[in-house]
Amino acid sequence: MKNVRLRFKKEKECKYISHLDLVRCINRAVKKSKLPIWYTEGFNPHPLLSFPLPLSLGMEGERECLDIKLEDMAQEAEIISKLNENLPQGIRITQANIPVKKAKDIAFALYELKITSEDKKINAKQISENLQTLLKMEEIIVEKKTKSGLKNINISPDIQMYVVGEKDNYVKLTVVLSAGSEKNINPNLLLKAFEDYFGIKIYAKIKRIELFDKTLNIFE
Amino acid sequence: MCYKVDMNKFDKILMSVQKPGRYIGGELNSIDKSNKAIDVHFALCFPDVYEIAMSHLGLKILYGMLNEQENIWCERVFAPWPDMQEKMEENDISLYSLESKTQVKDFDIIGFTLQYELSYTNVLNMLKLAGVELLAKKRKGLKNLVIAGGPCTCNPEPLADFIDVFFLGEAENSLLEFVELYNKSKSKKESKEEFLLKAAKIQGIYVPNFYDIEYNDDGTVKNIKVNKDVPEKVQKSIVKDLDNSYFHQSFPVPMIEVVHDRVEGEIFRGCTRACRFCQAGFIYRPVREKSPAVVDKQCKILCENTGQDSLSICSLSSSDYSSLEQLIDLFDEWTEKEKISVSLPSLRINNISDRLLNKIKSFSRTGLTFAPEAGSQRLRDVINKNVSEEEIFSTCKKAFASGWNNLKLYFMLGLPTETNDDIKSITKLAGKIIDIYYDDKKTIKRRAPKVTISTAAFIPKPFTPFQWEAQDNIEKLKEKQQLLKESNRCRKVKCNYHDAYTSFIEAVFARGDRKLSKVLLKACDKGLKFDGWREYFDFDKWLEVFKECEIEPEFYACRKRSFHEVLPWDHLDYGISKEFLINECKKAYAENTSENCKQKCLNCGASCFEGGICYEKRKA
Numbered sequence: 001m002k003n004v005r006l007r008f009k010k011e012k013e014c015k016y017i018s019h020l021d022l023v024r025c026i027n028r029a030v031k032k033s034k035l036p037i038w039y040t041e042g043f044n045p046h047p048l049l050s051f052p053l054p055l056s057l058g059m060e061g062e063r064e065c066l067d068i069k070l071e072d073m074a075q076e077a078e079i080i081s082k083l084n085e086n087l088p089q090g091i092r093i094t095q096a097n098i099p100v101k102k103a104k105d106i107a108f109a110l111y112e113l114k115i116t117s118e119d120k121k122i123n124a125k126q127i128s129e130n131l132q133t134l135l136k137m138e139e140i141i142v143e144k145k146t147k148s149g150l151k152n153i154n155i156s157p158d159i160q161m162y163v164v165g166e167k168d169n170y171v172k173l174t175v176v177l178s179a180g181s182e183k184n185i186n187p188n189l190l191l192k193a194f195e196d197y198f199g200i201k202i203y204a205k206i207k208r209i210e211l212f213d214k215t216l217n218i219f220e
Numbered sequence: 221m222c223y224k225v226d227m228n229k230f231d232k233i234l235m236s237v238q239k240p241g242r243y244i245g246g247e248l249n250s251i252d253k254s255n256k257a258i259d260v261h262f263a264l265c266f267p268d269v270y271e272i273a274m275s276h277l278g279l280k281i282l283y284g285m286l287n288e289q290e291n292i293w294c295e296r297v298f299a300p301w302p303d304m305q306e307k308m309e310e311n312d313i314s315l316y317s318l319e320s321k322t323q324v325k326d327f328d329i330i331g332f333t334l335q336y337e338l339s340y341t342n343v344l345n346m347l348k349l350a351g352v353e354l355l356a357k358k359r360k361g362l363k364n365l366v367i368a369g370g371p372c373t374c375n376p377e378p379l380a381d382f383i384d385v386f387f388l389g390e391a392e393n394s395l396l397e398f399v400e401l402y403n404k405s406k407s408k409k410e411s412k413e414e415f416l417l418k419a420a421k422i423q424g425i426y427v428p429n430f431y432d433i434e435y436n437d438d439g440t441v442k443n444i445k446v447n448k449d450v451p452e453k454v455q456k457s458i459v460k461d462l463d464n465s466y467f468h469q470s471f472p473v474p475m476i477e478v479v480h481d482r483v484e485g486e487i488f489r490g491c492t493r494a495c496r497f498c499q500a501g502f503i504y505r506p507v508r509e510k511s512p513a514v515v516d517k518q519c520k521i522l523c524e525n526t527g528q529d530s531l532s533i534c535s536l537s538s539s540d541y542s543s544l545e546q547l548i549d550l551f552d553e554w555t556e557k558e559k560i561s562v563s564l565p566s567l568r569i570n571n572i573s574d575r576l577l578n579k580i581k582s583f584s585r586t587g588l589t590f591a592p593e594a595g596s597q598r599l600r601d602v603i604n605k606n607v608s609e610e611e612i613f614s615t616c617k618k619a620f621a622s623g624w625n626n627l628k629l630y631f632m633l634g635l636p637t638e639t640n641d642d643i644k645s646i647t648k649l650a651g652k653i654i655d656i657y658y659d660d661k662k663t664i665k666r667r668a669p670k671v672t673i674s675t676a677a678f679i680p681k682p683f684t685p686f687q688w689e690a691q692d693n694i695e696k697l698k699e700k701q702q703l704l705k706e707s708n709r710c711r712k713v714k715c716n717y718h719d720a721y722t723s724f725i726e727a728v729f730a731r732g733d734r735k736l737s738k739v740l741l742k743a744c745d746k747g748l749k750f751d752g753w754r755e756y757f758d759f760d761k762w763l764e765v766f767k768e769c770e771i772e773p774e775f776y777a778c779r780k781r782s783f784h785e786v787l788p789w790d791h792l793d794y795g796i797s798k799e800f801l802i803n804e805c806k807k808a809y810a811e812n813t814s815e816n817c818k819q820k821c822l823n824c825g826a827s828c829f830e831g832g833i834c835y836e837k838r839k840a
Binding site: 012013014016017018020021024025028029031032039045046057058086087088089090203205 | 231232234235240241243244245246247248473475476477524526527528529559
């Protein structure tokens with residue numbers, strides 16, 4: 001038995017399917033690929049897939065992570081090509097390696113946001129200025145849905161680093177946020193905070209670029 | 221995505237609606253011919269939402285068949301859910317195809333499948349959303365030719381003003397021939413009428429514009445006359461040899477959850493039983509079976525190409541398939557190994573062998589569903605169901621002994637000659653079935669059984685012996701539902717009933733004529749759509765529409781016709797003779813049953829197609 005960590009892109013049309021839909025696509029591709037997948041024992045045998053950090057519907061992912069168990073050895077190139085042959089174009093496996101760290105070691109994620117405003121009177125410069133103001137604040141309070149209901153939390157300590165870039169008609173925010181099983185901050189919370197503080201409705205295309213452990217080394 | 225609209229806008233819209241996955245395409249196995257030279261661009265439209273459309277077998281067959289032709293590109297178009305439609309209208313986005321996101325109004329041929337009458341408003345709504353002219357006579361030239369097929373074409377008259385061509389019967393042969401002819405006419409720059417006159421010569425093609433309807437003062441049809449050199453009666457098209465007819469090997473695999481995410485293996489068409497309420501059994505005659513080896517091979521290839529892990533056989537009455545046990549043996553050889561679950565729906569309650577029951581049990585443990593349709597033997601004989609109480613009990617007993625606790629039974633309310641006693645017999649029957657469970661010493665120790673009774677209102681349909689009957693009006697139906705509910709004394713029996721209001725509207729259009737086209741137009745104007753969905757069906761608005769059009773819906777649904785009346789579908793030939801239907805109707809009222817095709821030929825007329833069971837039997 002061999003544990004394999006796959007990295008994949010979720011983009012184009014596939015950014016609009018949910019995590020469960022993604023699981024279904026991967027399960028089918030795994031089956032069609034005829035790779036030596038390890039199946040669970042019992043009444044309903046299925047492959048053992050594990051997704052350490054699901055991606056929200058609407059977000060693209062550049063290096064998403066999926067752990068799978070194989071029965072036998074298989075070459076990385078073969079795994080990648082056989083799976084990609086059987087996946088929709090919007091899901092692309094890019095790597096298949098032995099896992100280095102454990103799934104629970106994920107602590108941060110790097111996101112890239114392209115932010116525009118619904119309000120035509122607000123330009124990129126203003127968004128950029130407001131954003132810089134917000135990100136510098138010691139306390140950024142926003143309402144988050146938790147298991148015990150809606151809670152007001154401060155997300156400022158969860159912002160590890162950021163770069164705000166003003167473009168012609170949008171603002172590019174590159175930000176590292178807490179991520180993982182212990183604490184996970186969805187970038188949409190940041191957008192919500194912006195809207196709450198400035199009363200300006202904004203819209204962003206979000207892409208998750210990379211995952212990191214707690215020492216900010218790339219999660220492999 | 222190459223849609224010619226502001227991509228940022230589109231992205232925002234998709235993020236603001238339910239299940240954006242419905243509108244994006246990009247599925248594995250979807251066909252992209254955008255880099256190829258194609259002659260005919262065909263929009264295959266299913267007038268319902270993605271989850272329903274992607275579960276439909278007919279769509280899969282036609283998509284594969286058309287796309288196999290190098291010069292034809294067939295793309296899928298489904299009805300956007302109302303929330304998406306609203307956003308599309310707000311943002312000037314017209315209806316587009318899933319594969320290339322091309323606007324429907326840029327397609328050559330726009331083809332709809334008419335699966336059920338309540339989807340008619342969706343057909344019009346989709347055309348409106350596409351920016352395509354609704355009235356056929358106002359669409360000039362060959363571009364945007366609107367065609368339709370499916371079971372409802374046996375009486376498509378309410379849609380006659382909107383559709384250029386109807387395909388009667390099965391489209392595997394007629395459609396390809398039609399599209400090839402279209403291509404020739406297009407390159408020769410022929411007029412629409414020149415093309416349609418040629419097309420009308422193809423078996424199964426019905427061009428409504430070539431037929432004029434005259435009405436009597438009382439609103440019934442006086443006569444149906446041709447106004448061009450075309451057949452007075454249009455005969456449906458059938459595929460004689462199912463083994464060698466086209467069947468798809470692949471189909472786009474849905475990424476989101478759909479109603480039936482599985483491979484469907486068609487085993488036969490038509491039905492031998494001649495249940496008197498059943499339209500499908502008659503309009504798909506003569507019965508033609510596919511060989512088990514062919515079904516098995518087709519299913520295997522599909523499972524390999526789609527990676528779906530669920531397989532189902534498809535027919536009107538699967539336990540009547542002469543090679544069912546053989547087919548199951550063939551499936552056994554690979555489905556378990558490939559981890560594919562098999563389901564066997566549409567089983568008759570009176571011919572399930574022990575072996576079959578065991579097989580079903582080994583495949584899956586979902587509930588068992590049967591359709592006795594009527595509670596009393598008298599009424600079952602009237603409708604020619606040919607199922608005795610003994611047989612019902614015997615099968616239920618076997619099912620319980622095999623491990624099932626839950627059974628679902630389908631019945632109808634409002635069948636011809638029905639009395640209150642017949643209705644009370646339904647719950648009496650269910651109660652006796654519960655008793656059977658407890659009579660068996662083995663089952664009594666298990667968890668409590670549950671019998672669910674599901675009733676629907678009887679809807680008289682064309683091409684059945686009951687096509688002259690009146691549907692009970694809504695008050696009467698509600699009274700009967702109430703009577704059923706009150707007659708249920710057993711806590712382990714649950715009674716569900718299908719909404720009477722939707723059944724009434726369905727009945728209006730099922731036997732409707734062309735006078736209903738203005739009703740559909742107004743319904744579309746008023747925004748009526750998704751009538752088959754509880755959350756969108758608006759009965760009050762429908763009544764408003766009928767009133768404003770000065771049409772009495774009861775004229776179509778609740779009126780008993782005489783055998784002499786000219787029916788709006790009399791110019792359409794499905795091989796079933798009127799004399800046969802009249803005779804069956806009389807037998808029904810005399811409470812006499814009729815044999816099935818395998819036992820005795822009743823001369824229904826389907827032998828005119830010289831194929832299937834009647835021809836084989838005649839030869840014997």
